[in-house]
Amino acid sequence: MEAAGILARVREAFPDAVVADDAQARDPTVQVAPRAVPEVLAFLRDDADLRFDFLMAVTGVDLLGVADPPVLRVVYHLFSYAHRHTLVVRADVPRDQPQVPSVSTLYPTATWHEREAFDLLGIRFEGHPDLRRILLPEEWQGHPLRKDWVEGETALGYSTRRSTLMGLLRGASGPAKGE
Amino acid sequence: MTDMDETLPKTLLQPTEEDGEMVLNMGPHHPSTHGVIRLILRMDGEVIREAVPDIGYLHRGIEKVAEKVGWAGFMPYTDRVDYLGAMFVNHAYARVVERLLGIEVPPRAESLRVLADELNRIASHLICLGSITMDLGAYTPFLHGIREREKINDLFEEWCGARLTYNYMRIGGVSFDLPEGLRPKILDFLDGFEVFVDEFNRLITWNEIFVRRCAGVGVIPPETAVGYGLVGPNLRASGVDFDLRRDLPYGAYPDLEFEVPVGKGWVGRVGDTFDRFYVRILEMQQSARIIRQVLQRLPLGPILGKVPKKIKPEKGAEAHVRVESARGDLLMYAMADGTEKPWRLRIRTGSFNALSILGALAPGMMVADLVASFASLDVIAPETDR
Numbered sequence: 001m002e003a004a005g006i007l008a009r010v011r012e013a014f015p016d017a018v019v020a021d022d023a024q025a026r027d028p029t030v031q032v033a034p035r036a037v038p039e040v041l042a043f044l045r046d047d048a049d050l051r052f053d054f055l056m057a058v059t060g061v062d063l064l065g066v067a068d069p070p071v072l073r074v075v076y077h078l079f080s081y082a083h084r085h086t087l088v089v090r091a092d093v094p095r096d097q098p099q100v101p102s103v104s105t106l107y108p109t110a111t112w113h114e115r116e117a118f119d120l121l122g123i124r125f126e127g128h129p130d131l132r133r134i135l136l137p138e139e140w141q142g143h144p145l146r147k148d149w150v151e152g153e154t155a156l157g158y159s160t161r162r163s164t165l166m167g168l169l170r171g172a173s174g175p176a177k178g179e
Numbered sequence: 180m181t182d183m184d185e186t187l188p189k190t191l192l193q194p195t196e197e198d199g200e201m202v203l204n205m206g207p208h209h210p211s212t213h214g215v216i217r218l219i220l221r222m223d224g225e226v227i228r229e230a231v232p233d234i235g236y237l238h239r240g241i242e243k244v245a246e247k248v249g250w251a252g253f254m255p256y257t258d259r260v261d262y263l264g265a266m267f268v269n270h271a272y273a274r275v276v277e278r279l280l281g282i283e284v285p286p287r288a289e290s291l292r293v294l295a296d297e298l299n300r301i302a303s304h305l306i307c308l309g310s311i312t313m314d315l316g317a318y319t320p321f322l323h324g325i326r327e328r329e330k331i332n333d334l335f336e337e338w339c340g341a342r343l344t345y346n347y348m349r350i351g352g353v354s355f356d357l358p359e360g361l362r363p364k365i366l367d368f369l370d371g372f373e374v375f376v377d378e379f380n381r382l383i384t385w386n387e388i389f390v391r392r393c394a395g396v397g398v399i400p401p402e403t404a405v406g407y408g409l410v411g412p413n414l415r416a417s418g419v420d421f422d423l424r425r426d427l428p429y430g431a432y433p434d435l436e437f438e439v440p441v442g443k444g445w446v447g448r449v450g451d452t453f454d455r456f457y458v459r460i461l462e463m464q465q466s467a468r469i470i471r472q473v474l475q476r477l478p479l480g481p482i483l484g485k486v487p488k489k490i491k492p493e494k495g496a497e498a499h500v501r502v503e504s505a506r507g508d509l510l511m512y513a514m515a516d517g518t519e520k521p522w523r524l525r526i527r528t529g530s531f532n533a534l535s536i537l538g539a540l541a542p543g544m545m546v547a548d549l550v551a552s553f554a555s556l557d558v559i560a561p562e563t564d565r
Contacts, residue, residue: 057527109408135235
């Protein structure tokens with residue numbers, strides 16, 4: 001189905017949940033309220049003309065300094081094997097309360113993708129069966145893909161600063177020249 | 180209970196002594212985990228009750244690195260995402276930036292990209308196939324695979340100077356033209372390769388012990404495969420007839436003729452370990468066919484398009500691209516903020532999705548079958564962890 005047609009169907013089905021849409025973008029995009037994400041995705045997956053059966057990726061993006069008020073964005077890339085069309089669904093959640101319902105019961109693949117977005121950006125997916133860190137160690141502090149994340153002097157007990165070869169020889173570990 | 184147990188999901192922490200179950204740690208340095216991946220298994224005797232993959236040992240924060248080094252400097256890092264298929268990640272990254280900037284790639288560069296991709300696909304599949312046989316106890320086929328792949332590494336070395344981390348593609352084209360005298364060498368390799376595939380099939384594919392270890396093991400039905408986001412050969416082995424190169428073609432692929440092998444349950448059931456193995460064998464043959472076509476009609480002309488001096492996609496621009504890598508549909512999603520650095524670059528790899536199905540696939544299996552199924556999913560640890 002054409003991008004405009006897909007977006008019209010979504011608007012028609014969820015007049016209150018759709019915040020914005022763009023058929024002219026490089027990838028047709030619809031933005032919805034975070035609360036409505038599971039029902040919108042369920043509709044997109046099950047509607048016979050849409051059949052978005054493949055959730056390609058769940059991506060977290062920090063829009064600190066870009067959007068006002070600052071938000072974390074959750075982006076869902078969808079593809080339909082049956083109809084060979086693509087749609088991007090996104091939802092913005094407040095940075096201080098980044099909560100969005102999980103879609104892991106709709107798409108099993110989301111289980112790991114949501115864990116990754118939780119791990120790297122601290123987005124909380126409500127109803128997720130197993131929301132733990134996935135890439136970083138459990139004892140890691142903070143969420144590195146957030147724009148205000150600052151690398152500490154040490155991480156997990158190791159220095160994050162690079163020492164020069166001469167410094168190592170002398171037993172000192174200071175920042176390398178020019179850094 | 181050690182400190183490590185805090186990182187496990189709660190189900191694994193329930194007492195296991197009464198019912199005779201035990202928790203077994205497989206990896207992170209188990210020979211069959213191909214890199215550093217840890218599987219935690221709850222076992223009832225020889226039967227797996229629960230399997231929990233623990234990943235992240237090779238996480239290098241590559242997406243964060245992209246935000247630091249900028250659009251122009253990121254290409255070499257893409258090699259490190261998938262060390263057995265660096266060309267595909269090169270290709271995906273080049274394409275996502277080209278899409279953001281609207282850069283046109285000259286036809287010769289597009290053909291050279293396909294040539295590089297397909298050679299790389301053969302090399303990667305050889306390792307995968309060899310590893311499957313090795314994990315099942317047959318060492319010789321692995322060495323045969325490595326020997327052939329070594330020839331491809333030699334070709335790449337002569338072509339772009341690197342054997343593994345090629346950094347070959349550029350935003351807008353490729354870095355080196357096909358060197359004088361490489362074309363006959365590639366053709367020589369293909370002549371030998373086609374003989375090799377027959378030999379490999381006689382050596383292991385139809386070997387009765389091997390067939391029995393793979394047939395009907397680790398069956399993934401098509402709906403499950405789609406639900407867990409399996410891609411590439413893993414998806415096609417489950418009977419889903421989809422290949423980006425044919426169905427959403429990019430670059431020079433629309434002009435090329437090839438078939439897309441799909442799992443047929445050759446010796447067991449559709450979507451079993453053997454299907455995943457044999458689909459890759461057939462894919463290598465198709466890759467060889469593509470390479471011959473590309474060499475036959477390589478367009479003349481420049482190898483680099485018109486690229487602005489500074490790579491600065493407009494503020495707010497975002498796009499995603501997909502490339503059919505050796506491990507399937509590789510998605511890259513980029514968002515620009517108008518500077519020379521990406522605001523966000525997301526890399527979704529085939530291995531990540533493939534590993535996520537293991538928790539659903541393993542219960543009820545024997546450990547030996549888990550090893551076979553896991554090997555056939557072709558998971559590359561740096562690709563899951565990035």
